Structure formats: structure tokens, C-alpha cells
Amino acid sequence: TIAEKCAFLNTIKNIAYCGVPRLSSGQVAEKQPDVWWQGKVGFQDDFVLLDAATGQNSVFVPTPTDITQPKLLLDDSFLFFRDKTSGNLWSLKLKP
Numbered sequence: 001t002i003a004e005k006c007a008f009l010n011t012i013k014n015i016a017y018c019g020v021p022r023l024s025s026g027q028v029a030e031k032q033p034d035v036w037w038q039g040k041v042g043f044q045d046d047f048v049l050l051d052a053a054t055g056q057n058s059v060f061v062p063t064p065t066d067i068t069q070p071k072l073l074l075d076d077s078f079l080f081f082r083d084k085t086s087g088n089l090w091s092l093k094l095k096p
Helices: 031-037
Strands: 006-008 015-021 047-052 057-062 067-072 078-083 088-092
Touching: 006 067, 015 057, 057 067
Parallel strands: none
Antiparallel strands: 006 015, 015 047, 047 057, 067 078, 078 088
């Protein structure tokens, strides 16, 4: 994925939620950022929990959106993001 699809937690070092595109067969991952930035393609992303120190990651939740501009509240209780395709603002509650 690319940096603008990621938000690092404020309360735990090196951990980020990142939108990772689900690529269909035939799509080539290394060419996708350019055409995505140009608005020629859109994705459906999975939110992945990424440990930047170890490289470990796991799918957190699938979404129907093309995630961009993810932001966390200071206490990491909510994750806000935009769907690049529609411009709609979404939120995901992370803590009770």
C-alpha cells in the first residue's frame, strides 16, 4: 500500500492501520499507485493492522471503500477516513 492510506496509532509505537487494496487477478501491484493517484482506478481496501518494526500485518476489517486520509483520534478510539471514489467521510469505532 502507500503512506496516504495509513495512520499510525498514538498510543502504541510502530503500529498503523493501513488501507490495503484487494487486487483482482491480472492487476499488477507496482503500477497501481500512479493510476490510482491519477484517478484512473479505484480500489476496495481492507484495513490491515501493520507493525512497522517487525513487518507483521493482519487483516483487521474489509471495507467497500477506497480508503484515503485515515486519521485517528488522540486516544485511538476512532479511525476516520474518506472514500476516494465518493468523497464520503467514514468512521470506525476501535474502542468502547
